Amino acid sequence: MRPVHARGEETRQSILEAAESIFADIGYGAARLDQVAQAVGIRRPSILYYFASKQDLYDAVEADIFASMHAFAQERIQGVTDPLDRLLALLDAWLDFNVARPSAARIIQRLVADAATPRRNNPTEFSFSALEDIEAVFADGVRAGAFRPLSPMLFLNGVAGSVLFYVCNSGQLGDTRRYDPADPAELARFRALLHLLARTAVRPG
Amino acid sequence: MRPVHARGEETRQSILEAAESIFADIGYGAARLDQVAQAVGIRRPSILYYFASKQDLYDAVEADIFASMHAFAQERIQGVTDPLDRLLALLDAWLDFNVARPSAARIIQRLVADAATPRRNNPTEFSFSALEDIEAVFADGVRAGAFRPLSPMLFLNGVAGSVLFYVCNSGQLGDTRRYDPADPAELARFRALLHLLARTAVRPG
DNA sequence: ATTATCTATAGATCTATAGATAATGC
DNA sequence: ATTATCTATAGATCTATAGATAATGC
Numbered sequence: 344m345r346p347v348h349a350r351g352e353e354t355r356q357s358i359l360e361a362a363e364s365i366f367a368d369i370g371y372g373a374a375r376l377d378q379v380a381q382a383v384g385i386r387r388p389s390i391l392y393y394f395a396s397k398q399d400l401y402d403a404v405e406a407d408i409f410a411s412m413h414a415f416a417q418e419r420i421q422g423v424t425d426p427l428d429r430l431l432a433l434l435d436a437w438l439d440f441n442v443a444r445p446s447a448a449r450i451i452q453r454l455v456a457d458a459a460t461p462r463r464n465n466p467t468e469f470s471f472s473a474l475e476d477i478e479a480v481f482a483d484g485v486r487a488g489a490f491r492p493l494s495p496m497l498f499l500n501g502v503a504g505s506v507l508f509y510v511c512n513s514g515q516l517g518d519t520r521r522y523d524p525a526d527p528a529e530l531a532r533f534r535a536l537l538h539l540l541a542r543t544a545v546r547p548g
Numbered sequence: 549m550r551p552v553h554a555r556g557e558e559t560r561q562s563i564l565e566a567a568e569s570i571f572a573d574i575g576y577g578a579a580r581l582d583q584v585a586q587a588v589g590i591r592r593p594s595i596l597y598y599f600a601s602k603q604d605l606y607d608a609v610e611a612d613i614f615a616s617m618h619a620f621a622q623e624r625i626q627g628v629t630d631p632l633d634r635l636l637a638l639l640d641a642w643l644d645f646n647v648a649r650p651s652a653a654r655i656i657q658r659l660v661a662d663a664a665t666p667r668r669n670n671p672t673e674f675s676f677s678a679l680e681d682i683e684a685v686f687a688d689g690v691r692a693g694a695f696r697p698l699s700p701m702l703f704l705n706g707v708a709g710s711v712l713f714y715v716c717n718s719g720q721l722g723d724t725r726r727y728d729p730a731d732p733a734e735l736a737r738f739r740a741l742l743h744l745l746a747r748t749a750v751r752p753g
Numbered sequence: 754a755t756t757a758t759c760t761a762t763a764g765a766t767c768t769a770t771a772g773a774t775a776a777t778g779c
Numbered sequence: 780a781t782t783a784t785c786t787a788t789a790g791a792t793c794t795a796t797a798g799a800t801a802a803t804g805c
Contacts, residue, residue, distance in 0.1 A: 346756080346757085348755095348756065348757080348802095348803065348804080350756090350757075350802085350803080351756070351757060354757080354758090367661075367663065368662070368663040369577060369662070369663070370575045370576075370577050370578070370658070370661070370662075371575075371577075371578065372574060372575050372576075372577035372578020372579070373575070373576065373577020373578065374577070375792090375793070375794095376793080376794070376795095377793080385758070385759090386758070386759055386760080387793095387794085387795095388758080388759070388760085388794095388795080388796080389757075389758055389759075391794085391795065391796085392756095392757070392758075393757095395795095396794080396795080397793095397794070397795090449661045449663060450661075452657065452660060452661035453575070453658065453661045454720065455657060455712075455713060455716045455717055455720055456572075456575070456654045456655075456657035456658045456661065456716055457573070457574070457575075457720070458572065458573040458574075458654060458719070465722075466719070466720045466721070466722065467720075467721060467722040471722065474721060474722070474725070493741075494737075496717070496721055496725050496727070497737060497738060497741060499713075499717070499721075500710055500713040500714045500717055500738070501710045501713075501714070501738070501741045501742065501745060502710070502745070504709060504710055504712075504713035504717075505705055505706045505707070505709055505710060507660075507709075508660060508704075508705040508706075508709035509705045509706070511660045511661055512660055512701070512704070512705055512709075514663070514671070515659065515660055515662070515671045515672075516671075516672065516679060516701055516704075517670075517671065517672040517676070517679070520679070520701050522701070532699075532702060533702060533705070533706065536698075536702060536706045536749060537706065539748060539749070540706060540707070540745050540748060540749065543744060543745060543748040544741060544744070544745065551782080551783085553776095553777065553778075553781095553782065553783080555776090555777080555782090555783075556782070556783065559783080559784090580766090580767070580768095581767080581768070581769095582767080590784070590785090591784070591785055591786080592767090592768085592769095593768095593769080593770080593784080593785070593786085594783075594784050594785075596768085596769065596770085597782095597783070597784075598783095600769095601768080601769080602767095602768070602769090754803100754804095754805085755802100755803080755804085755805095756801100756802080756803070756804090757800105757801080757802070757803085758799105758800080758801070758802085759798105759799080759800070759801085760797105760798090760799075760800090761796105761797090761798090761799100762795105762796085762797085763794105763795090763796080763797095764793105764794095764795090764796100765792105765793085765794085765795105766791105766792075766793070766794090767790105767791085767792070767793090768789105768790095768791085768792090769788105769789090769790090769791105770787105770788085770789080770790100771786105771787090771788085771789095772785105772786090772787090773784105773785080773786075773787095774783105774784080774785070774786090775782100775783080775784070775785085776781100776782080776783070776784085777780100777781080777782070777783085778780095778781085778782090779780085779781095
């Protein structure tokens, strides 16, 4: 159900935001539509006026996350021609996106954990844009001879995934190790490590 | 409830194994005790004869995972004196443990995603041994001047977390990118990258 | 007139308990 | 005698639907 009036559009957006936060925090199975409704300040059935089912709502959240991340990344890498710079720009885009939207990071982190996606038949239905983005940057780099012929998915697992850990782990390591992933100094330290690892991973020879 | 007879101990162990697999695949909130019972071949209430509650069962699963991983890692690093070798031995232990027990990898992956652990008050109640293991190896390396003074948790997020991605992501990237994390050639490629990244991350200067 | 939201409820869960029955080992 | 497992069920959910009511814009 696509809202027609501005008020309806606002409600729909509020539902999406609340749902993203709750799905991120406790996962799809544990999330309750009542929690979402309460966070928005409406009654539960009103959610189903905009989204046909709980699964539908989740899909809308995941679709929005990957569409937003893709758009954000495209803007960051457009015009960057040097292959290594392009790769670092893509990693920086993913890092900045997830630091600014930690609920997205948690949802992607859960997506990786889900085995055989019990909820949907196609695990890359929404994440394909991110996979294609990094594959394209990699293909360029290898073709130009700037990168060694490393599998993009090996790089994804070995280097890019750390962005999600950096964001998600901030409060999971105990009180003495807690950090703020958005703190500029902290973020700069992680970014420096991320760049160092990325350069090392792709360096030819 | 601790079983007394051998048959009871077998049942308890079967419940733990089935529960680990199901919690790993779909998460705590979505998991149903009925699924666990069905996988074991018993009735649902029999589970609660051994574990006081669903939460209790989950805690037993998580505790066993981290205790096993800790024991496995300790055996691998004992006797290794060179700091870098110790660090690589710890990473290899984690890698081999999670490749052999992918359900453990998925559960840890979910643990990282859980915000503020809605299920328990202390997020490191069971994972502390892993955190202490890597901190100890790091402290040795820095003291010996073999490592630059990098935060162990930065290393954990930047390098060690990739082990979970490697294991969990194998079936999440679409049919054309699927791989078997236990395949020797595939595993060797990832291990080589993991070692390269670890060396680079800690190298002084 | 149409869109948005609500109340009430059907129908299907799910965890946990109570208490009976079956299996086991002394 | 004790341990292990089962049946039956209480009590509390949860999603989704039906249909009434309130709010909005033409």
